[in-house]
């Protein structure tokens with residue numbers, strides 16, 4: 735029998751995660767959870783079945799996937815759910831992904847179609863690796879990292895907690911991106927990036943606040 739799952743986040747990425755779950759074909763998807771959309775609203779063939787507080791009413795074996803790209807928001811939601819109820823956060827990996835799953839020791843990771851990850855990679859918890867990314871040898875992806883589509887990450891790069899990497903970005907080998915920073919779409923990272931900044935361009939420059 736298929737395991738039950740709900741998708742938190744009924745936006746565009748939520749619908750992509752529904753598509754991904756159907757490709758994975760391991761789960762019975764009950765519907766969406768969203769704090770900003772009225773219960774009963776139809777999203778696809780599935781409806782919004784409640785808000786985050788309603789997770790407490792779901793059965794004990796429930797699986798949850800957090801389909802929210804914003805790293806900080808995703809972290810807050812996971813922390814809230816963990817206070818409300820003990821649930822399972824499975825890793826959801828598209829069947830087309832090339833990865834050695836022994837590198838995925840944590841929980842709550844989503845890896846979308848077309849991504850290739852090579853050797854000795856560490857991927858911790860609640861990361862999203864969107865469509866068509868490449869991840870080279872010895873890369874470390876810590877927690878709550880969001881990598882948007884078509885990002886190329888060279889060997890020995892370290893991606894620290896709660897960073898977001900815009901679509902089409904390239905990162906050369908050995909660079910470190912520190913906590914809570916955002917890399918703009920189409921950037922080329924050739925230096926380490928400090929924490930709590932937004933960096934854009936080729937090569938990246940830090941946007942002044």
Ligand SMILES: CC(C)(COP(=O)(O)OP(=O)(O)OC[C@H]1O[C@@H](n2cnc3c(N)ncnc32)[C@H](O)[C@@H]1OP(=O)(O)O)[C@@H](O)C(=O)NCCC(=O)NCCS
Nearest residue numbers: 882883899900901916917918919920921932933934935941
């Ligand atoms: C970097 C980013 C977060 C900045 O957003 P923002 O804080 O709202 O910044 P603004 O749009 O006000 O732009 C500020 C400046 O940065 C520049 N800029 C913004 N994004 C840039 C990018 N990706 N590359 C180069 N320059 C960029 C703007 O031209 C502007 O420059 P100016 O001050 O000289 O006019 C956003 O532009 C971005 O690239 N996000 C990634 C989105 C993405 O990959 N989505 C994938 C969804 S699946």
